[in-house]
Amino acid sequence: MPSRLIVSRELADLFRLFAHGDRLRLIEDLRGGEKDVTGIAQSLDLPATRVSQHLALLRAQRLVEERRDGRNHFYRLAHPHLADWVLDALPFIDIRQRLEDADHIDTARALWGVADRNPH
Amino acid sequence: MPSRLIVSRELADLFRLFAHGDRLRLIEDLRGGEKDVTGIAQSLDLPATRVSQHLALLRAQRLVEERRDGRNHFYRLAHPHLADWVLDALPFIDIRQRLEDADHIDTARALWGVADRNPH
DNA sequence: TGCAAACCTTCTGACTTTTGCAGATATTGG
DNA sequence: CCAATATCTGCAAAAGTCAGAAGGTTTGCA
Structure with missing residues (x-):
């Protein structure tokens, strides 16, 4: 129960x-x-x-x-996809704080060898 | 950098x-x-x-x-899928500890209204 | 109008527990 | 003996938990 x-x-x-x-x-x-x-x-x-x-x-x-x-x-x-799952949390990071951070996220994603899932 | x-x-x-x-x-x-x-x-x-x-x-x-x-x-x-993402972590819980826990996981999944992704 | 109750938030402060980290020591292989 | 890791010890710091008090709104009702 x-x-x-x-x-x-x-x-x-x-x-x-x-x-x-x-x-x-x-x-x-x-x-x-x-x-x-x-x-x-x-x-x-x-x-x-x-x-x-x-x-x-x-x-x-x-x-x-x-x-x-x-x-x-x-x-x-x-679990090989653990790394992917961790990065899936990126969208949940609060963007409000300084747009600068958004760049960091994109950069980090690139550095970690992950395709940008949120292109503009 | x-x-x-x-x-x-x-x-x-x-x-x-x-x-x-x-x-x-x-x-x-x-x-x-x-x-x-x-x-x-x-x-x-x-x-x-x-x-x-x-x-x-x-x-x-x-x-x-x-x-x-x-x-x-x-x-x-x-983010409506946050709840799903959280449950995606269930496979990462160490199963070794008492098989009893595996039952708890299945039960919890059911209670949370999520289809069992690991049927046997 | 006025007042009390219902709902919720926030502040305070103490308390426990964790945890990050350094440094020493142990282990195993070359 | 040296290199590569693991584990142990201990502490200082931090962090988070939680209860209780107090404050704000809104609603119901006399």
Whole structure:
């Protein structure tokens, strides 16, 4: 009977995992395929230790999968379309705040290799 | 140039807004259309004051829109498909934990009036 | 008119809990 | 031993939750 409560709480936990800019960038960084920790750390410009901590959180929820090759650990998205789903949230960002931001959104979409879904 | 950073931070703020079970239930509650605060409070079993506070947060991000009729305030989703997008996250919930949870997910989907996308 | 009740919002303030992050240490492979 | 990661510890900061009080409107009604 309290299924709504249970599921909404689990969903909330999931969303909290995405409530961190670096983790979102990490997910988008894996859009292209697997990558090792050092590689991720470089492209996100973060210390490898921090990246490893973020990955541990994502791994705990089975959002990423690991493959070891020698001393390198390669990670990939467990659900390839997770990155797409995240970007689907872009339309929900409040546009009102400085039009400048709209440009940032388009630019980011382009940088992340996603076709602009809202051309004008 | 730091578009990725800016956008990922805004997205993270958005996700943080969804990182609360009651707010998620509220969004799903508006799936069927507009509803007034008292009505929402009743179906969520929360004090109206709390509901109003949640609505204030969602309104600040333009996620809900308000319509006043007499002393009642009716709210609706600014983006009708927001509720769908939220439920699209269900597949990302870790299934491993007690199969029991899978049932809860199906049940919740049914309760929220969404066709089961993963029949077996 | 006036007043009370209904509906809702906002402010205040404290409280709990989380969480981000650094630095140290452990582990595994070359 | 070095490189690449993972995990542990601990804290400081932040953030968010929530209850209760108080304020605004609108409606109903005497």
